[in-house]
Amino acid sequence: MFILNPQSGTPIYRQLIEQVRRLVASGQLAAGAELPSVRELALEHAVNPMTISKAYTMLEAEGVLERQRGKPMTVAARDRAQAPRTHRLEQLEGQLDHLVLAARQLELTPEDLIKAIRRKWSDK
Amino acid sequence: MFILNPQSGTPIYRQLIEQVRRLVASGQLAAGAELPSVRELALEHAVNPMTISKAYTMLEAEGVLERQRGKPMTVAARDRAQAPRTHRLEQLEGQLDHLVLAARQLELTPEDLIKAIRRKWSDK
Amino acid sequence: MFILNPQSGTPIYRQLIEQVRRLVASGQLAAGAELPSVRELALEHAVNPMTISKAYTMLEAEGVLERQRGKPMTVAARDRAQAPRTHRLEQLEGQLDHLVLAARQLELTPEDLIKAIRRKWSDK
Amino acid sequence: MFILNPQSGTPIYRQLIEQVRRLVASGQLAAGAELPSVRELALEHAVNPMTISKAYTMLEAEGVLERQRGKPMTVAARDRAQAPRTHRLEQLEGQLDHLVLAARQLELTPEDLIKAIRRKWSDK
DNA sequence: GTGGTCTAGACCACA
DNA sequence: GTGGTCTAGACCACA
Numbered sequence: 001m002f003i004l005n006p007q008s009g010t011p012i013y014r015q016l017i018e019q020v021r022r023l024v025a026s027g028q029l030a031a032g033a034e035l036p037s038v039r040e041l042a043l044e045h046a047v048n049p050m051t052i053s054k055a056y057t058m059l060e061a062e063g064v065l066e067r068q069r070g071k072p073m074t075v076a077a078r079d080r081a082q083a084p085r086t087h088r089l090e091q092l093e094g095q096l097d098h099l100v101l102a103a104r105q106l107e108l109t110p111e112d113l114i115k116a117i118r119r120k121w122s123d124k
Numbered sequence: 125m126f127i128l129n130p131q132s133g134t135p136i137y138r139q140l141i142e143q144v145r146r147l148v149a150s151g152q153l154a155a156g157a158e159l160p161s162v163r164e165l166a167l168e169h170a171v172n173p174m175t176i177s178k179a180y181t182m183l184e185a186e187g188v189l190e191r192q193r194g195k196p197m198t199v200a201a202r203d204r205a206q207a208p209r210t211h212r213l214e215q216l217e218g219q220l221d222h223l224v225l226a227a228r229q230l231e232l233t234p235e236d237l238i239k240a241i242r243r244k245w246s247d248k
Numbered sequence: 249m250f251i252l253n254p255q256s257g258t259p260i261y262r263q264l265i266e267q268v269r270r271l272v273a274s275g276q277l278a279a280g281a282e283l284p285s286v287r288e289l290a291l292e293h294a295v296n297p298m299t300i301s302k303a304y305t306m307l308e309a310e311g312v313l314e315r316q317r318g319k320p321m322t323v324a325a326r327d328r329a330q331a332p333r334t335h336r337l338e339q340l341e342g343q344l345d346h347l348v349l350a351a352r353q354l355e356l357t358p359e360d361l362i363k364a365i366r367r368k369w370s371d372k
Numbered sequence: 373m374f375i376l377n378p379q380s381g382t383p384i385y386r387q388l389i390e391q392v393r394r395l396v397a398s399g400q401l402a403a404g405a406e407l408p409s410v411r412e413l414a415l416e417h418a419v420n421p422m423t424i425s426k427a428y429t430m431l432e433a434e435g436v437l438e439r440q441r442g443k444p445m446t447v448a449a450r451d452r453a454q455a456p457r458t459h460r461l462e463q464l465e466g467q468l469d470h471l472v473l474a475a476r477q478l479e480l481t482p483e484d485l486i487k488a489i490r491r492k493w494s495d496k
Numbered sequence: 497g498t499g500g501t502c503t504a505g506a507c508c509a510c511a
Numbered sequence: 512g513t514g515g516t517c518t519a520g521a522c523c524a525c526a
Contacts, residue, residue, distance in 0.1 A: 003225065050525095102142070105146035108216075121234045163514090193510045194513050285498065287497095305499090318498050320498065
């Protein structure tokens with residue numbers, strides 16, 4: 001369900017947060033949907049439970065998830081439907097800015113980027 | 125010459141390393157070219173000299189820069205010309221992987237990304 | 249575990265780097281072995297933590313050590329076993345070249361060196 | 373006459389000092405012998421004259437060389453003959469200590485070192 | 497508990 | 512003028 005990579009530069013809890021946010025924004029995790037338990041996820045990805053727990057807690061504080069005693073965490077009701085396309089794109093702003101800066105400094109063209117993106121998209 | 129943002133999540137010295145690497149790979153910093161002195165850069169960006177120094181030291185260890193005592197650091201000879209396009213693109217692999225994963229999870233299309241990239245490219 | 253001498257011409261962090269490299273090459277520090285924490289080493293040798301940290305960081309960049317956040321640094325997996333004798337000897341090339349040059353200029357004989365080495369070896 | 377390597381870790385002026393000291397100790401540079409001029413050496417090794425000059429000045433302070441106005445520097449009279457073997461060996465103490473420590477940490481044997489030395493000796 | 501980043505500032509080595 | 516090393520100390524991020 002989630003792709004967590006402890007080697008990657010970005011902290012594990014942050015990877016998890018981002019992914020939940022995105023799946024919720026896209027509606028793949030609909031309002032009310034249940035998330036895997038802390039323990040489950042921790043085991044599956046061989047990660048410290050505290051790391052998962054931290055991500056869940058922050059997502060709760062953010063209003064993305066809801067916690068009900070004794071039950072699994074669920075996607076909060078307020079995020080009921082798929083967010084509009086432009087709003088979803090905004091989540092990539094930072095990444096895109098960084099990418100374009102890097103590509104320019106490498107003297108690549110927009111077409112280089114576009115080809116690379118198409119390739120990667122069809123690959124997976 | 126360099127764009128350093130202390131606010132951005134990534135450490136300053138790492139931003140500098142990345143940018144030097146890219147300018148060298150693209151040939152904008154040619155072999156033998158002198159880099160600004162540690163103090164100069166530190167002043168210009170209101171950053172501690174050690175932060176700049178750390179970046180330079182790591183770039184030397186990596187073989188991108190060369191140190192001659194008492195003189196400014198220079199671009200190492202082995203990186204003489206512009207690296208081939210594919211090699212330059214490789215430096216963006218990680219970023220591109222991450223971007224595509226994020227876009228998929230947001231249920232965006234490749235076209236959404238491409239439009240965004242073209243827009244950002246012409247903006248700056 | 250390590251012998252650090254602040255008086256010796258060579259910088260402390262460099263002494264540490266060399267020793268770790270050698271203990272790893274010889275297998276005395278096996279793959280996965282944990283290194284003492286930065287603070288521990290710093291205290292033990294009455295040195296600033298940043299000095300130790302610098303060495304660890306460079307050893308990580310070099311691929312000798314691995315960092316897992318929140319945990320002690322470990323010997324990287326790729327250096328799993330004792331390096332072959334010839335490869336270990338290569339680490340002394342520079343020193344040996346220098347020694348032989350010096351001895352020749354002093355008009356000493358190889359036998360002078362050999363006697364001195366045997367003596368020092370049994371001494372310690 | 374001298375072997376100066378700007379890439380080597382050790383500073384150039386120090387390399388020069390060591391070599392002069394050794395050639396004097398061995399008698400290859402006898403009392404009264406003239407040294408090449410600063411300018412000459414600097415040109416020959418493509419080195420800053422100040423670097424050579426610094427070495428000469430320190431050797432003078434040390435009493436190894438003598439400076440006479442308008443004439444080339446000469447080997448001081450007090451070092452008239454070849455120093456006794458043990459005294460010459462002492463100049464290698466530091467190097468030998470370091471070598472033996474390194475070899476031990478690499479789990480090499482004295483025989484490994486000795487073979488390597490014999491090989492290097494006959495090579496050049 | 498682990499290590500990382502950064503600052504301010506001293507002092508050194510080299511050319 | 513160049514860069515290198517080290518300290519003392521603050522604050523952060525992660526597990």
